[in-house]
Amino acid sequence: MAPGPLSRPTASSDSPTASRDLHSAQLQTRSPNSLFVMLVFVDRIRAALTEATGLPSDQIRVEQPRDAALGDFAFPCFPLAKVKRAAPPAIAAELAGELNANLPGIEAVATGPYINFRVDRTLLATTVVESILDQDSAFGTSQEGAGKTIVIDFSSPNIAKPMHVGHLRSTIIGASIQRMHDALGYKTVGVNHIGDWGSQFGKLCAAIARWGDELDLDNDPIPALLALYVRYHEEEEADPSLADEARAAFRELESGAEGKIRDTWKRLTELSLRELNKIYERLGVSFDLIRGESFYESMLDQTVERIESTGITSISEGALVVDLSEFDKKLPPCLLRKTDGTTLYATRDFAAVFHRWEEFAFERCLYVVAAQQKLHFRQMKIVLERMQLDWVERVEHIDFGMLRLGEGKMSTREGKIVFLEELLDRAVSEARTIVSEKNPDLAKSADVAEIVGIGAVIFHDLKKERIKDVVFDWNEVLSFEGETGPYVQYTHARLASILRKAEALGEGGAEADYSRLDEAAPILLALGRFPDVIRSAAQHCEPSEIAQYLLSLCRETSSWYSRERVLGQEPSLTAARLSLVRCAKLVIGKGLQLLGVVAPDEM
RNA sequence: GCGCCCGUAGCUCAGCUGGAUAGAGCACCGGAUUUCUAAUCCGGAAGUCACAGGUUCGAGUCCUGUCGGGCGCGCCA
Numbered sequence: 082m083a084p085g086p087l088s089r090p091t092a093s094s095d096s097p098t099a100s101r102d103l104h105s106a107q108l109q110t111r112s113p114n115s116l117f118v119m120l121v122f123v124d125r126i127r128a129a130l131t132e133a134t135g136l137p138s139d140q141i142r143v144e145q146p147r148d149a150a151l152g153d154f155a156f157p158c159f160p161l162a163k164v165k166r167a168a169p170p171a172i173a174a175e176l177a178g179e180l181n182a183n184l185p186g187i188e189a190v191a192t193g194p195y196i197n198f199r200v201d202r203t204l205l206a207t208t209v210v211e212s213i214l215d216q217d218s219a220f221g222t223s224q225e226g227a228g229k230t231i232v233i234d235f236s237s238p239n240i241a242k243p244m245h246v247g248h249l250r251s252t253i254i255g256a257s258i259q260r261m262h263d264a265l266g267y268k269t270v271g272v273n274h275i276g277d278w279g280s281q282f283g284k285l286c287a288a289i290a291r292w293g294d295e296l297d298l299d300n301d302p303i304p305a306l307l308a309l310y311v312r313y314h315e316e317e318e319a320d321p322s323l324a325d326e327a328r329a330a331f332r333e334l335e336s337g338a339e340g341k342i343r344d345t346w347k348r349l350t351e352l353s354l355r356e357l358n359k360i361y362e363r364l365g366v367s368f369d370l371i372r373g374e375s376f377y378e379s380m381l382d383q384t385v386e387r388i389e390s391t392g393i394t395s396i397s398e399g400a401l402v403v404d405l406s407e408f409d410k411k412l413p414p415c416l417l418r419k420t421d422g423t424t425l426y427a428t429r430d431f432a433a434v435f436h437r438w439e440e441f442a443f444e445r446c447l448y449v450v451a452a453q454q455k456l457h458f459r460q461m462k463i464v465l466e467r468m469q470l471d472w473v474e475r476v477e478h479i480d481f482g483m484l485r486l487g488e489g490k491m492s493t494r495e496g497k498i499v500f501l502e503e504l505l506d507r508a509v510s511e512a513r514t515i516v517s518e519k520n521p522d523l524a525k526s527a528d529v530a531e532i533v534g535i536g537a538v539i540f541h542d543l544k545k546e547r548i549k550d551v552v553f554d555w556n557e558v559l560s561f562e563g564e565t566g567p568y569v570q571y572t573h574a575r576l577a578s579i580l581r582k583a584e585a586l587g588e589g590g591a592e593a594d595y596s597r598l599d600e601a602a603p604i605l606l607a608l609g610r611f612p613d614v615i616r617s618a619a620q621h622c623e624p625s626e627i628a629q630y631l632l633s634l635c636r637e638t639s640s641w642y643s644r645e646r647v648l649g650q651e652p653s654l655t656a657a658r659l660s661l662v663r664c665a666k667l668v669i670g671k672g673l674q675l676l677g678v679v680a681p682d683e684m
Numbered sequence: 685g686c687g688c689c690c691g692u693a694g695c696u697c698a699g700c701u702g703g704a705u706a707g708a709g710c711a712c713c714g715g716a717u718u719u720c721u722a723a724u725c726c727g728g729a730a731g732u733c734a735c736a737g738g739u740u741c742g743a744g745u746c747c748u749g750u751c752g753g754g755c756g757c758g759c760c761a
Contacts, residue, residue: 194704280761281761400759427761482754482755556710563709640724646719683721684721
């Protein structure tokens with residue numbers, strides 16, 4: 082491809098989309114009373130501390146001890162040292178006694194300058210397990226976002242180009258952010274702002290006008306289009322008249338005139354969308370709206386007029402711009418119209434954001450777009466600010482790091498590229514090999530291989546903080562051991578297997594004795610944190626928080642079930658452990674679903 | 685040149701609004717399977733948290749500077 086940019090340049094050098102159904106059997110957002118389990122304990126501790134210290138409860142920070150052996154929660158006494166004019170360890174020792182009297186079921190122990198709290202194991206197990214079983218699939222969800230709308234612009238590839246690994250990030254991250262907000266009761270609108278407009282399509286239409294007869298667009302059209310695009314670029318260098326032709330074609334397109342150019346463009350869009358959807362389907366991604374830049378075509382004039390009417394525009398070197406240098410000397414101007422009168426990326430983004438505001442009155446409008454475009458969004462926000470729109474703050478660029486293939490940027494032209502389809506195919510094929518090795522008798526092994534292969538790819542992309550750059554490495558993506566998606570899926574499958582066996586053996590009917598789950602305290606504490614994790618991840622738009630949480634939960638769980646046997650114990654013990662298994666499976670499954678990874682019951 | 689982002693074990697990464705001896709995975713060494721999937725678990729070895737200052741009772745975490753890497757800087761998207 083061309084050296085050119087993508088619609089929303091992905092984390093590489095090009096860009097495209099997906100959705101949330103397959104996977105998202107959307108979180109049901111019920112249970113308005115859904116208690117944040119750990120909050121039950123933390124609130125009590127905080128209240129007791131308020132009582133004992135006189136500090137306002139919002140100033141009391143209850144944290145987790147470094148070492149879990151110390152306790153479940155901790156309160157550092159340093160801030161009290163000044164007020165009380167005593168050494169922190171002395172304060173801790175003094176407070177511990179008082180706290181113990183006021184916190185039935187929670188033990189307070191002074192350790193140096195800290196007070197560590199340990200919840201009674203039976204109380205912990207009962208509270209967490211019952212809370213989860215009670216809320217079932219609604220566990221972790223809430224209604225805190227009810228009545229608020231979040232618009233999420235993600236994936237947004239350019240049409241007429243193949244999707245490559247660089248397009249994965251926006252798609253996967255955006256879809257996950259949408260699911261997290263769904264879980265919190267927000268109304269979410271996932272928008273695929275596909276790149277179906279701009280001078281590049283002038284080029285493509287001109288190319289088709291010249292050589293289109295040689296094309297077979299019905300079968301596998303994208304590579305053919307790509308070749309055409311590249312050819313146009315090459316010949317353009319020798320013959321500058323091609324550039325004029327392309328410009329003329331885009332001008333005609335943007336004029337709205339019906340005719341050959343417009344027909345060609347329509348056909349391109351349809352063909353491309355069909356291809357894109359194949360990938361989205363495999364990734365389990367869907368959109369509420371597929372609105373390309375062309376959707377805003379009819380609004381461009383009024384958009385420019387609207388900005389002009391606020392008096393902040395000017396003409397610079399023949400182009401219509403908003404000068405930003407008085408705001409920040411370092412900032413280049415924002416271009417709204419080229420010398421030839423046509424619009425730019427920014428113009429269309431303004432049209433889109435105005436339209437979205439009018440349609441949705443969003444709480445937040447998130448742009449899941451590569452960090453490379455920081456300047457673009459910064460300029461956009463400053464223009465909105467200068468227009469004195471009071472909703473500027475709701476517009477946020479959710480940026481993420483670039484994906485590179487070893488040296489330098491990806492370049493379709495130079496063949497330095499990994500196509501998305503190839504990546505998915507290889508991952509699935511690798512999964513197929515491993516499935517047949519590890520579990521030759523598995524019934525639906527082909528389905529499982531698809532789930533595991535794709536799961537590995539998605540999880541790999543989401544486990545790191547999104548701002549970090551990624552150097553693409555086949556060995557890393559195709560790894561199914563250690564901190565990977567398949568590891569989490571495997572943990573889920575084994576828990577499912579235990580439940581299946583219990584069912585078959587008719588075990589678990591007895592009344593559970595939760596006092597027997599003390600060995601599982603780390604798991605219970607982790608399970609109880611889940612609702613908080615979702616909330617935090619959504620607020621930060623950071624799927625890696627969920628991925629990291631799942632890894633640590635799975636570590637605890639795997640370690641536990643390698644030590645403790647569930648089936649065939651005393652009935653009350655088996656029942657208690659089965660309940661724990663049920664809870665862990667539920668949370669792991671739900672966490673994976675938020676990431677867009679399918680949780681298999683067997684693999 | 686200017687601006688933004690990143691810099692934690694050999695490699696890839698965690699480390700919540702600054703808090704108690706910096707945690708995982710991979711790779712390496714050594715163990716665990718007549719019982720719920722060994723895609724697993726347990727143990728060992730491995731770090732001057734890029735460097736230098738500063739703020740603080742306390743800094744991997746905040747501030748400044750330096751170095752290294754990435755990205756961006758008007759008629760592309």
